Amino acid sequence: MAGTRGFQLERHLVFLLIFLAVLVPLFLPAPKTVRVTPEVKSVYDRIEGLQAGEIVMLPCEYDPSMAAEMSPMTMAVLRQCFRKDLRVLVTCLVSNGVSLVESELRQMAEEWGRKYGEDYVYLGYKPYPGIVIMAMGEDFRVPFPTDYYNTPLDEIPMMKGVKNYQNVALVLTINSTSGIDYWIIYGTGRYKFPLACASTAVMAPNYYNYLQSGQLFGLIGGLRGAAEYEQLVGHPGKAVKGMLVQSVSHILIVALILLGNVIFIVERRRRRS
Amino acid sequence: MEQHILYTIAAILSVAIFTFLWRDNPFYKFAEHLVVGVSAGYFVVILVTTSLIPKLLDPAKRVLAGASTTLLDPLVVIPAILGLLLFTRFIPKYAWISRIPIAYILGVGSGAAIPLVLQTYVIQQIYPTMTLFQPGSFNGTGALVNNILILGAVLCGLAYFFFSARHEGVIGGMSKAGIWILMIGFGASFGYTVMSRISLLYGRVDFLVFEWAGPLVRLISG
Numbered sequence: 001m002a003g004t005r006g007f008q009l010e011r012h013l014v015f016l017l018i019f020l021a022v023l024v025p026l027f028l029p030a031p032k033t034v035r036v037t038p039e040v041k042s043v044y045d046r047i048e049g050l051q052a053g054e055i056v057m058l059p060c061e062y063d064p065s066m067a068a069e070m071s072p073m074t075m076a077v078l079r080q081c082f083r084k085d086l087r088v089l090v091t092c093l094v095s096n097g098v099s100l101v102e103s104e105l106r107q108m109a110e111e112w113g114r115k116y117g118e119d120y121v122y123l124g125y126k127p128y129p130g131i132v133i134m135a136m137g138e139d140f141r142v143p144f145p146t147d148y149y150n151t152p153l154d155e156i157p158m159m160k161g162v163k164n165y166q167n168v169a170l171v172l173t174i175n176s177t178s179g180i181d182y183w184i185i186y187g188t189g190r191y192k193f194p195l196a197c198a199s200t201a202v203m204a205p206n207y208y209n210y211l212q213s214g215q216l217f218g219l220i221g222g223l224r225g226a227a228e229y230e231q232l233v234g235h236p237g238k239a240v241k242g243m244l245v246q247s248v249s250h251i252l253i254v255a256l257i258l259l260g261n262v263i264f265i266v267e268r269r270r271r272r273s
Numbered sequence: 274m275e276q277h278i279l280y281t282i283a284a285i286l287s288v289a290i291f292t293f294l295w296r297d298n299p300f301y302k303f304a305e306h307l308v309v310g311v312s313a314g315y316f317v318v319i320l321v322t323t324s325l326i327p328k329l330l331d332p333a334k335r336v337l338a339g340a341s342t343t344l345l346d347p348l349v350v351i352p353a354i355l356g357l358l359l360f361t362r363f364i365p366k367y368a369w370i371s372r373i374p375i376a377y378i379l380g381v382g383s384g385a386a387i388p389l390v391l392q393t394y395v396i397q398q399i400y401p402t403m404t405l406f407q408p409g410s411f412n413g414t415g416a417l418v419n420n421i422l423i424l425g426a427v428l429c430g431l432a433y434f435f436f437s438a439r440h441e442g443v444i445g446g447m448s449k450a451g452i453w454i455l456m457i458g459f460g461a462s463f464g465y466t467v468m469s470r471i472s473l474l475y476g477r478v479d480f481l482v483f484e485w486a487g488p489l490v491r492l493i494s495g
């Protein structure tokens with residue numbers, strides 16, 4: 001019992017240290033630069049190379065629980081699109097993220113003075129992402145006869161002549177779910193459009209093989225990827241600020257792993273002797 | 274003021290969730306149940322407003338008003354009937370009927386998924402591995418080394434899961450290397466997982482400090 005209590009105290013000490021490792025760097029200056037990786041640069045360059053007026057499709061599929069990691073990516077990408085006068089078509093195939101994505105889109109559009117229906121359109125949510133992705137490959141109007149605000153797509157100026165993926169320059173799915181797989185399988189797998197993904201850090205390693213095979217042209221992975229993108233866009237924000245938090249926390253975690261191993265080895269030797 | 278109240282509720286709930294780190298307690302339980310309940314409720318509302326109303330109820334209303342015949346469209350009628358048949362699950366005597374729409378869903382799902390999954394997960398993955406050393410497919414020594422590593426890792430990883438031969442000799446060596454390859458992969462995943470979790474904690478702490486506490490202190494201090 002005493003041993004259990006000792007373990008409990010150690011556990012709580014670890015929690016406290018991690019909390020401090022996250023809290024203290026918040027009051028320190030953010031890093032000046034973040035090294036940009038080729039997979040993130042690839043997404044940035046591709047969007048940067050588009051002509052004004054071209055359409056970028058952004059399926060934003062995350063809910064508030066993942067907003068800390070995903071929102072900085074969305075904001076940075078939208079900032080780049082609006083700065084370049086690109087038109088943006090947004091969907092959210094995750095039910096619990098519909099309002100969140102809409103508010104972020106509206107916030108960025110207001111910041112850049114962009115007009116709904118001309119510069120950007122929000123289609124919103126429909127269930128069964130795989131089916132919706134395939135249906136959009138035929139015509140956006142099949143799964144989305146109306147946009148999020150119940151306006152028929154045919155009455156929206158931006159959607160005139162925009163039928164399916166062939167009419168968008170690229171698709172960048174900002175996604176914290178297995179929906180990325182749907183976009184790879186049912187989207188680019190079937191309709192062969194240029195696809196990139198922005199995922200949570202947990203998921204990022206799973207998608208490097210698609211990058212290598214050319215099924216994805218770019219990958220923004222986690223807060224680190226978001227920080228790189230913020231830097232490329234020239235507007236460092238929460239993600240860049242979070243890099244110092246990440247560094248301090250990771251150093252602490254590595255130190256704790258080493259300490260745990262040392263304690264384990266010492267204990268084992270003591271028991272043997 | 275309204276925003277301060279909403280942010281305060283969010284802050285209290287965040288702290289309530291964090292109290293689990295000390296031990297399980299009623300505050301944590303309340304917050305956890307609230308999350309589940311709100312999420313489920315929100316999901317139902319979104320599903321009804323984005324799917325059920327525009328796809329079924331609105332066409333039905335228009336038919337009843339004599340303004341349209343949309344509801345007679347087979348693409349509306351058949352899915353609606355199949356959807357309703359799913360509810361027979363709740364009547365034990367007629368529960369077997371629900372197998373019809375379930376079979377339809379499975380059939381459509383499999384029909385759509387199998388060829389595409391095979392294409393994207395297998396064929397399109399094998400192809401670049403097979404063509405790693407084609408002239409023009411890489412440039413520079415670094416890329417060549419990378420390609421050798423990729424090919425070696427793929428073969429060793431496959432050898433580890435190859436159970437039709439004893440893991441001795443060449444196969445044994447390759448499968449041992451395969452274990453290391455897998456461990457490196459898991460290590461990378463773990464590292465990324467840590468990063469992800471720290472990101473989420475950072476998001477919450479940033480909210481508590483700069484979006485909630487800071488403005489609240491400024492409001493109170495006038």
